Amino acid sequence: MGGDKVLMIGLDAADLLLVDRWGEDGALPNLRRLMASGVSGRLRTSARYLVGSPWPTFFTGQPPTRHGIYHDFQWQHEGMRFARPAWEWLPALPFWRRLEPEVQVLSYDVPFLMGVQEAVGTEVVGFASHDRIVEPLSHPPNVMREVEREFGSLRMLQEDYGVSDPEYLLALRDFLLEITRRSTRTATRLMQRPWDLAVVVLGALHRGGHRLWDRSSANRAMNEEEGQAFDRALLDLYAECDRSVGQMVEAAGDATVVVFALHGMMINACRNDFLDAMLARVLGGTDAAPPRQGVVRRLGEALPLGLRRGVTQRIPARLRDRIMTSWATGGTNWPEIEAFSLRADLQGYVRINLCGRETEGIVPASEYDALCEQIAAGLMSFRDADTGDPVVAEVRRPVDVFGSGEREARVPDLVVRWVESPAASHLALVSEEYGRVERETPGRIPNGRSGNHRTEGFFVARGRGIPQGSRLSEIADIVDLAPTILQILDVSCRNELAGTPIPIHG
Ligand SMILES: [Zn+2]
Structure with a gap:
């Protein structure tokens, strides 16, 4: 490895229009500073057609027709059922597991990973990401035990489908603020271990964007106090993530920093x-x-709320998957x-x-x-x-x-x-x-999501040799991120990558 260290910070489903607007208002000083001292640009995304595909697209470096993952609980034609994707579904491992062996990698909470792998530095999955395919895991296994002993354990809640009480939505905001702080402390602690490439993902803007976009996520009118708090809840989350970015950039020393989102968020356009x-x-x-076994069932609306919570929160994942399949396709x-x-x-x-x-x-x-x-x-x-x-x-x-x-x-x-x-x-x-x-x-909209994805992502890159304060006029693609990172690190990868490096060096 002859290049520079790279810290990638994934702000899952962060939206560039909001980052620009709230950045100009002064609410996101760290992102603003990164943009002013580096290069930024928009990203085309496979989420435009398959909204659940961008994380596997990013980490395999290949389009969805080659990796085959488009949802966290997707159709499996061999069994005529829905199933949770597993490693054996994938034709390629994440690109950071296919580098030259001396490259030390830290990956923290990348969504849609189906587990951890030995012998690639430090890997943590399934804690605070919006989409979790597996229960929390780390490699080495003692890493998360140690971190949880120090900071306590906190895990992302399953999504509560359907319109919700305003009290629930405000509690969700508090939970997402707390889990963002916890993830940031954990990630910066893990960054004290050796790494050449660190990929850290924060999930709060994804869950928050779906449920806190506007008041139509609520099941009743809000009083004035609730309304005021609710209307700035998403901004509060962006500001917290901005603080996280500041702390991680500080911890990363002279590494090149790439902040990215593989899709954005806007008002819900789903019919x-x-x-x-x-x-x-x-x-x-x-x-x-x-x-009768229609899509309404598949959206999670048709089970009574109490049972739905029981199904999604309390029972073991394998049994839950069986129940969800028979409820979607039964009969x-x-x-x-x-x-x-x-x-x-x-x-x-x-x-x-x-x-x-x-x-x-x-x-x-x-x-x-x-x-x-x-x-x-x-x-x-x-x-x-x-x-x-x-x-x-x-x-x-x-x-x-x-x-x-x-x-x-x-x-x-x-x-x-x-x-x-x-x-x-x-x-x-x-x-x-x-x-x-x-x-x-x-x-x-039956599922209580007032926000849904804008199908465009963005990136900001700052580091040695990267010109200051420009935005690329040409749109790049999320499959271009992996080759860009390899170029900065100056390493090769055994995955066949579909993209080409983004011209961040001007
Ligand atoms: Zn989403």
Whole structure:
């Protein structure tokens, strides 16, 4: 290794527009200083089509059709069920595990990692990230035990789906502030161990962005005091993360620093609660109703709240996964299903029940293209019933967006990208050809997420040889981050990386 040390700080789902706005207001002095003394830029992201894909895209350095991971609980066609991705699903390890052996790596709480690996320095997963595939783990195993003995143990809560009491949302803010401070103390302590590359991720802006974006996450009107506290809750979280950035940059000495986000946050534009009804009409005509085991169940709304909390918080992960699968697919009569929706958080995902791929597939390969085209055109025909505004921006096949790849069978056949406008207001949608579908929760998004992802990320890089205070006019891609880091470290990687280094040195 002939280059410089690198500290990467991932601010999961931090949004560049907010960072710019609150930076100008003086609320984020550390990020502001980094931007003024380095180079920054926007990042194209695989989250534009597969919102759960950007972390695996980042850490493998490959597009989703090659790594195959698009959700934390995704369709597994071999068993006709949903499952939590595991290492054996991935064709490539994280790029920092594939470097020259003398490179010491510290990775702290990178989302979507399926565990830790021996012999790469220090690795910690599953503590404070928004998406956790595995229970908390560290390598070496005693590392987290020691840290928890010193700082106490605190773990990210499972997300509580559905609109919530304002008291709960304000308590969530306090929890996220505390877990950010705890993660920062832990990460800076771990940075006292040897490292050449450190990748540290803070999860609070992701969870906070979904639930604290605006007051529509609440189940009742707020009084004045609650409202004032709520309206600045997200800013409070950004300010706390900014302090964390300051402390970690200080601890990193003369290392090059790269702060990054793989996607952002904006008002929720997700209309997935309509998708099953839309799909049923397109496949079955104007009278067709969706099968009972529809997407509403998959969104986590249909279980009573008490049981839902029991299911997601208290029982062992394996049993929880079995219950969640049978609740999403139980009773499905596969021999009658040509296409169906998948669990999804932003874009809608449609899967064709394809012969030879799905174990209970019924659609012959010769009919696949025509069926995809029929579904895409049908879904595009729906509009808001009152305003006539379009709701679907485009329907695409991931292979057309990302190219073919060895794991393309794992990703949805069709991605429904909704228009980037607020989704809460719809009462019903209508199509000239397929008729009207009513919303089960008129004027409200059922899962309580007022914020959802802006499908663009950003980075800031500061260090030796990097010019001060510029923003790249050309947009880079999140797959370019890994090659950029390798170039700064001046090391090679055994992963085949899809990206190219971002021209941060001017
Ligand atoms: Zn999210």
